[in-house]
Amino acid sequence: MRPEELLHTTPQGLYSPAGDFFIDPTRPVARALVTHGHSDHARAGHGAVLAMAQTLDIMAIRYGEGFAGTTQAAAYGARVEVNGVGVTFHPAGHILGSAQIALDWRGCTIVASGDYKPGADPTAAPFAPVRCHVFISEATFGLPVFRHPVPADEIAKLTSSLALFPERAHLVGAYALGKAQRVMALLRTAGHDRPILLHGAMERLTDYYRTQGIDLGETRPAREATAAERAGAVVLCPPGALNDVWSRRFPDPVTAFASGWMRIRARARQNGVELPLILSDHADWDELQAAIRATGCEEVWVTHGQEDALVHWATQEGLRARPLHMVGYGEEEGEGAAPEPPVSPTNPEAAP
Amino acid sequence: MNRFAALLDRLAYEPRRNGKVRLIADYFHHTPDPERGWALAALTGSLSFRNAKPGLIRQLIGERTDPVLFALSYDYVGDLSETVALMWPAPHGLNDTEPPPLSAIVHALTHMGRAEMPAVLASLLDRLDETGRWALLKLITGGLRIGVSARLAKTAVAALGERAPDEIELVWPGLAAPYEELFAWAEGRGPKPETEDPAPFRPVMLSHPLEDADFDKLDPAAFRAEWKWDGIRVQAARAAGLEGRHVTRLYSRTGEDISGAFPDLAEAFAFDGVVDGELLILREGRVQSFNVLQQRLNRKVVSPRLLMEFPAHIRAYDLLVEGGEDLRELPFEARRARLEALIAAHPTEGRLDLSPLVPFATWDQLAAARADPAAHGAGEDAEAVEGVMLKRVDSLYLPGRPKGPWWKWKRDPHSVDAVLMYAQRGHGKRSSYYSDYTFGVWTEAGELVPVGKAYFGFTDAELVEIDRFVRRHTVNRFGPVREVVHTPTEGLVLEVAFEGLARSTRHRSGLAMRFPRIARLRWDKPPGEADRLETLERMIGDESHAPRRAKAVLGKQPSPAGEM
Structure with a gap:
């Protein structure tokens, strides 16, 4: 049997002919399995969605309750059958509720890992390698220049800057889902106990994380903070807001950005970032290799990112490897570098 | 070395002059002699290593990495020092121990012979983390390129105590790294260093x-x-x-x-x-x-x-x-x-x-x-x-x-009416504003051609107006740069004042402006009525006498070979 009979690429995303479902489709389909809640993987408008309960909650927060015809909640490690294909969700360590999806059918196992990170994260269930024949990996940071530093050291850069510039607000660009909450959790672990100010775009998701038992300390809407509260405060906002009119309410801020891309100096400078925090929710070069090896797979398919380098490495390791040339991932929220929101000519001040 | 590397790292991202001074002064304040003195030497461009050069770096990384992966990485990062710093396959465990201090590194790079240098440099790279390797490679390739002038570093020394930057300049020429007596004096702990330079700099008087x-x-x-x-x-x-x-x-x-x-x-x-x-x-x-x-x-x-x-x-x-x-x-x-x-x-x-x-x-x-x-x-x-x-x-x-x-x-400056073509966000306090402007004038063919870039001259209120214009009239985006509408009927005319014009082969217009700034916003003027390139060309003709040929200066006869 060829693995492609179980799963192959289509313009809408990965499709299983055997089970008649898609994984993380980029357009509305009849039946979708969703790995995690980031908007480039989880889209509204599918007929039926199977995902982790937390992912379904996140989709409902972002798209409204009617985001899909029907929904079915999965649980880590619990195998279900979809049209005769075995489907098991396993933790991916990327964000809250993120999962790898293992398919088994006629003795062949394929793992679609979505986005994943093996490193520690207080806000996500830890990544668990799954034995398989074919491992489908992202390659967002698939170059040997990407080796993520220790997260606590990156947070220390932020706290020492707060000590050096106690009168300046520290604007930290971070994706509203996952990264923002991870930054808060890391700050609390580092002993930072002041209220953290939030951009309007992250309030609801942060509240949701709290309902899931994740302690993020005291947060307040940035728009309600007084000048004294803004001075020397950590303010979390989506990356696009860093250079937007929204940021003008903070006089002379320090501009920080929490992202794996901050490893590359030119990337940080192009975005006007003064304090780059190298904090990624994706596997780095070494972690990609370790994760692939741990699956014991014979074949690697690479979805998006730096496919060439990862395929080159895997081939030299004696694995069959090929890029899937998938488009539409890693662009919206994965870790793209500060996409700007579209400009509204009528009301440019409308940012929350 | 870790502290120095962290300093360089922060400086590379800090756009404000005062912010840089504070970062450097903070480092000097918390770093003992002689470490901070060697850092001062590096920041003032006083270090040079004869046997450690960029070619050696390429050789070392070539011996240690897959050429395909190196090529892909270098292509992606775009900077040799940075690529090597990030890719360097450091053996695990070694960089858990404190790496050698900056003083020891400077000593090693200064005194090692050509034959020993590869091994010395490789072992240093093994023991440093990414930022440390980047800083070390910047030291070796020369030119830190982090936007810190010697003057700025001396200003940070002055900020340690009550001294004025000019006082530091005054004693500087006679001093050598690691500048222990300079720091002692700046901190009010020691006497003024005696300058041994017979012809030191005297701070100038300005108007x-x-x-x-x-x-x-x-x-x-x-x-x-x-x-x-x-x-x-x-x-x-x-x-x-x-x-x-x-x-x-x-x-x-x-x-x-x-x-x-x-x-x-x-x-x-x-x-x-x-x-x-x-x-x-x-x-x-x-x-x-x-x-x-x-x-x-x-x-x-x-x-x-x-x-x-x-x-x-x-x-x-x-x-x-x-x-x-x-x-x-x-x-x-x-x-x-x-x-x-x-x-x-x-x-x-x-x-x-x-x-x-x-x-x-x-x-x-x-x-x-x-x-x-x-x-x-x-x-x-x-x-x-x-x-x-x-x-x-x-x-x-x-x-x-x-x-x-x-x-x-x-003298009153020259001025032209030009059309705003591109805008880029500024730094620091202006980081959310489009405050760097590229403007152009019309060619005979009716095209706009850029003639200069200006980022000051306007008031804060005018900045807000231009920023709003840019955000509402963007037709294209290139990273941090926005192209704004600039047709004969739609666009913003800027009155640009400048000190002089020169021919330039580096600009598409063939002209370079000296010291351009925004003098006025001409909301009243349709872009089609902005100035033409010919007007600027005539200004060159008026204002500068063409440089004479070298042969005329030397009094030689013209020869075909001498024609340039």
Whole structure:
């Protein structure tokens, strides 16, 4: 049997002919399995969605309750059958509720890992390698220049800057889902106990994380903070807001950005970032290799990112490897570098 | 090394001058001697390693990485030092221990021979983390390129205590790394370091721009006027050294030693003393435009040919020291008399002459001279005059920019109406604003061609207006740059003031503007009525005398080979 009979690429995303479902489709389909809640993987408008309960909650927060015809909640490690294909969700360590999806059918196992990170994260269930024949990996940071530093050291850069510039607000660009909450959790672990100010775009998701038992300390809407509260405060906002009119309410801020891309100096400078925090929710070069090896797979398919380098490495390791040339991932929220929101000519001040 | 690397890392991202000073001062404050001294040496560009060069870095990384992965990575990152720092396959465990301090690294790089260097460098790279490797490789490749000048680093030393940056400059020339006595003095713990340099830099005196409202308060009889030359402010110092040999140095206005770039001037200086004046290029006795001077300044190698084609010259306007006597506490008039006598007594083959006084009795007379220098004594050099300087007859030579004794009164700048084409976000306080503007004028074919870039001149209120315009009229985005609408009927016209124009092969328009700034926003003007390229071309024709051919200067016959 060829693995492609179980799963192959289509313009809408990965499709299983055997089970008649898609994984993380980029357009509305009849039946979708969703790995995690980031908007480039989880889209509204599918007929039926199977995902982790937390992912379904996140989709409902972002798209409204009617985001899909029907929904079915999965649980880590619990195998279900979809049209005769075995489907098991396993933790991916990327964000809250993120999962790898293992398919088994006629003795062949394929793992679609979505986005994943093996490193520690207080806000996500830890990544668990799954034995398989074919491992489908992202390659967002698939170059040997990407080796993520220790997260606590990156947070220390932020706290020492707060000590050096106690009168300046520290604007930290971070994706509203996952990264923002991870930054808060890391700050609390580092002993930072002041209220953290939030951009309007992250309030609801942060509240949701709290309902899931994740302690993020005291947060307040940035728009309600007084000048004294803004001075020397950590303010979390989506990356696009860093250079937007929204940021003008903070006089002379320090501009920080929490992202794996901050490893590359030119990337940080192009975005006007003064304090780059190298904090990624994706596997780095070494972690990609370790994760692939741990699956014991014979074949690697690479979805998006730096496919060439990862395929080159895997081939030299004696694995069959090929890029899937998938488009539409890693662009919206994965870790793209500060996409700007579209400009509204009528009301440019409308940012929350 | 970790602390120094962290400092460089922060500095590389900090856009504000004051922020940089604070970061460096904070580092000096928390770092013991001699570590901070070596850091100061690195920041002031005083380190160079003969046997550790960029070629060695390529060789080392080539031996350790897969060539395909290196090529993909280098292509992605775009910077050799950074790619190597990030890719370096450090053995696990080694960088858990404290890496060697900066002083030890500098020592190793300075003293190791060519044969031992690869192993030394590799073992250092093994023991550092990514930031440490990046900092080390920046030290080796020279030019940290983190936007820190020597002056800025010295300002940070001054910020450790009560000293002024100029005081640091004053003692600097005689000092060497690791500068322990300098730090002790700056922190108020030790005596002033004795300078061993016989010809140190003296901090220069600067002027304030004159506004129309100032004239009522100023008495013409209390001032002398000189031409304000469009060259470079320099200080030439000559003194007898330890073994009776004369030391001659040329300093920029910030105290940087630029003697190496002007060996011709150093040789021509025939007396002991310190002269304040303007560096100019003279050909056949005539001052050349600033653009000609720039052609000499931008060269890395000072070749004999360069010396002949761009003969440097100092037009002196003040005398700070004569022989061993410090004249700075004498009034201007007395210094001027000493300067005139000294120059008359020491002909220097045309390399040093006196900047003449401009006679006037009333402000109106001076205004007339300023408007037409050629008819008021500047003669053929008039095009190198950018205004007049006013100096009180009783003014002492005070470092810095004291208000009152010296004034500069520039000629009115040129201006054109240009169309805003691209805008880029600024830094620091302006980081959310589109504050860097590229503007263009119309060609004969009816196309807009960029002629310059300006990022100041506007008020805060105007900045908000332009920013709003940019955000609402964006037609294209290129990273941080936005292209705005610029058709004959739609767009924003900017009145751009500038000091001069030069031909340039680097710009598509063939022109380069000097010191452009936004003078006014012309919301009233349709872009189609903005200026044309021909207008600017004519301004070049009017304002600068074409540089003469080298062969004419040398008095040689033209030869085909000499045609350039």
